[in-house]
Amino acid sequence: MRQIFPIDTVSAISAISAAILIAFAPAAAAAPATAAVAAVANAADASKAGKQLDVLANQYYDALARFEPVSATESGDGRFDDQIGMSIAPQVRARQFALYHGYQQRLRAIARASLTAKGQINYDILAYELASQLSVEKFPEHLLPINQMDSMPVTLANYAGGQAAQSLTTVKGYKAYLNRLNQLPAWIDQAIANMREGMKQGITGPKAAMVSSLPQFQKLVSATPEASIFYTPITNLPAAFSAADKKKLTAAYRASIATGLSPALARLAAFLDKEYIPAARTSTGWSALPGGMDWYLARVASQTTTTMTPEEIHATGLTEVARIQREFGIVGPKMGYTGPASGLPNWVAAQDKFRPFTTEKQVIDVYRDLDATLRTKLPALFALTPKAPLDLRLEPELSRATASDHYTAPAADGSRPGVFWSVVNDPKQYGSTGMVTLFLHEGQPGHHFHIALLQELNLPNFRKFGGNNAFTEGWALYAETLGKEMGLFDKPEDYFGHLNDEMLRAVRLVVDTGMHAKGWTREQSIQYMKDTLGYTDVAKSETERYMVWPGQALGYKIGALKIAQLRARATAALGSKFNLPAFHQVVLGDGTLPLSLLEAKVDRWIGERK
Template identity: 30%
Template sequence: MSLAEEMFQAAMDHSPLSATMLGVPGWEDGLEDLSTDGEQVIRDRVARLLDKAETDDTEDPVTLAVIRQQGQAIVDRIDARLVEHTVATMSAPVNSLLMVSSKLDVSQRLDQFPRYIEQAAQRLRESDRRPLSRHLRTGVQRMEGFLALPVQEWEGAHSARIRTAVAGFRDVLASIEDGRADDRAGLCWLPEGERNYANLVRTYTTTSRRPSELHRLGLDIIAALREEYAEIGSRLWGTTDVPEIFHRLRTEMLWDSEEQMIENAVEAIARAEAEAPKWFGRMPSIGCQVRAVPEEEQSTSAIAFYQPSPADRSRPGTYWLNPLGATERSRTLSEVTAFHEAVPGHHYQFSIASETELPNMRKYAFIEAYLEGWGLYTERLADEMGLYSSDEQRLGMLGLDAMRAGRLVVDTGIHAFGWSRQHAVDYLRENTVMTGPEIDSEIDRYIETPGQALAYMVGRLEIQRVRAEAETKMGDRFDVRAFHDLVVGSGAVPLSTLDQIVTAWADAP
């Protein structure tokens, strides 16, 4: 077995549910071992493969770079012990398990659900790293919300055991009386937090950039975006006052109904699919459908997310939209989110890579700086493609730009510089158009998934940089369709490796 396949097998064994979510067959009957001993076993296995990668001469350089990045990411996440203080958001193990169960066939692993949930509870009981008190309360509410639902079809004959385990997990959350206060929200307040955060920053950005550098980058981008807001605000409303523009976006540009939100997304994706052949030489062999998040999951689901088509192409890629509170949400974010999550964003990215002859390690690597960098890159590409239907929707593009730039400031602020949760909330309130509930959700996500939010803007800027350098170097030889085929056809790679791939392409005669 090749080193690439060994690392791929280790990564999928570590997270079998992720394999199923990515559409990779062969792991339909497994669930991650959350115990301390179980994590140590997989860590040791991955560490041995990383040692082999140091002297391997059988893999090509790009594949070897992916092997190293993916292996180190597993080690860094295990070492950070996030499972012991992640209980409120989608990244929390139990929340994630319950959320995806209605979207995937979990019938072959239902007997493992109680064990998995009980392991999560045990890690919380034994840990010296407490979640935030507010997150403990949220976790209790979410477990009670699940228990209040009628028995779900997917629970099958295991319903009683699953619900007993969920009730036990709820009781553990409720019993913890020494949760962290909001003014000690970041990793810097936890044992080995500074080192763990530095490792996670490296993992998620695939760069050596320091938190202080990323913090300053975010501040600079936020300042530059204000000029773009003023320009479009002047055209749309005759005002360059950014606070007034923010106020109008928060209070005036709302959906009339849930149905209107879904219809708009369908129309935007159809428009993107029609225009895409001018910008891509290779299109996915399967389409992208739009679906509303089921009502029973809306309270714990993200606003929007993409689910890849399985390897057997038994269903299309799926763009999931959460209609909860649609009439209180800005319609300006509709098109930009559809372009990011679906076409030409993650749907093209995942689908095209999975149809290549690349090793599985390359097809299915989950490298956030590349994946989310591409999604954010396509938000601006969509403007270049002429896909936005109005200046109103372009303001939505700026809105998400500001959110991603704000993430650079706030994520580093919380975890490296000791910001309180309220400090982070205040910063996003002043510098983005997000509503209060959206900001709360975002901040909780940053607290529980340190470093992940940095990947978006760092990746986008790097893709834009390598494209600009290739355009300058190649002149009339530059073909944007070939560039996009190269980027998505290479599979997920570290940013430094992407630079090497594009440079070699641009230098070729």
């Protein structure tokens, strides 16, 4: 579930980290009798505080899941699969923040010192999340409900094939999805009202990105219900459904699309085309919005879970770009390339030998072979692994045009495995050099080892289905680097693929902070990406992604660098006592943590091992 953790919480994060370190400091020995009495009292206090925290944490998560039920679905929680929520409605948003204020007051009344070690971690993360949620209250994010990366209509359209996060295999599942479609017109009308208010306040999406998004919404408009993408479930009705159920569902879907959904989608497309895009801002960065710089700082803090400034992140990006370019200079000649390092990606893209496929099956077979190889190598690096299986599938044709290779979490009830989705639009154009690093990131030991484990660690729901971008994407990017020590990058072209992906993540640090904090224009970002990456096919789309998701792309590299830094610290401190599987268990064993809490945990582990 996507969470927003603003800058106002960074002092709280530091305080939490300090509190954790203090909490685990050894206490002086007490007299035996006094200790026995104290132990009984402490146990009673811990039990009371633990129960209070459990109740509060569950209430908080349920409120969050009802507020953003589609995000809950994405995270594997299917309890609210028949709802889309109305979190963009000002009155609903206000009620949600009122709940957060109340939860925060109740949390402060719980005696943290009385909790168990795991209870204190739950307390600290809940305190962090609540402070973060409340800090974003002053920023009018609801006035920007739609962009080319993220919108309710497109998300639900991607569910229509039944292969995404929302299951369409039972009559109940079909009715749940239909109920969401019935709610979508009201959501669309609220979104239009919000955007009109945003136009009045000077808070709009950037025009260039909104122009790019328009075709998505125009394609959702259909002349007949049967031609609508939202009618797809009816064209794929399971044979096991009874004739009566098929008849009822067909009539219900047709009526919903014809009378409510299609007119609403047409209103949205027309509004974007005729009113919103002409009024959209021509500026690039978030700092151009009213209060935009503070808003961007909030996003930086939320996406990195650190106190790093945009200037520090920008400098880190430049350092990483230079390091990777030096590696390009080493690996290029091994591939037969002798030109400047910046030209290596374009040279690779022009080599037919790195596009060896003619069928989709050949592509997925390579991933399956890689998966089999990893199953023999990963036990040497990991003692803690998920029980949930990982399945490998080709992205359905319905959503290939807008999808990229990705991972979906297993269902909490075990009804759906974790899935690595490979998007193959044209197998003859599918490059082979990035396949190893992609699978390490999206499959195992990347997202699958982290996200599937969340379902199995007996964590409270707000942690099982929640999280933060810096840990989630940081772990997956760190997991890519493990390919080197597993011998998976022995072929220079595979190592190039790893470096090429890593370069994109480093460039993101530069251009995101450049546009939103340093006054870069969209055109400057596009040109920097072309010059630095050496290829042009993603410069425009990536730049426009960062324009509408400020800060989101920062978590990958910042999180990976932090995990690598902690590993190096532990290796230096422990010497022969360092154990890599044990380190990975420390990182993953308590689920998703803000980076400051992860650092405190690793430092504590180092102290215990020493």
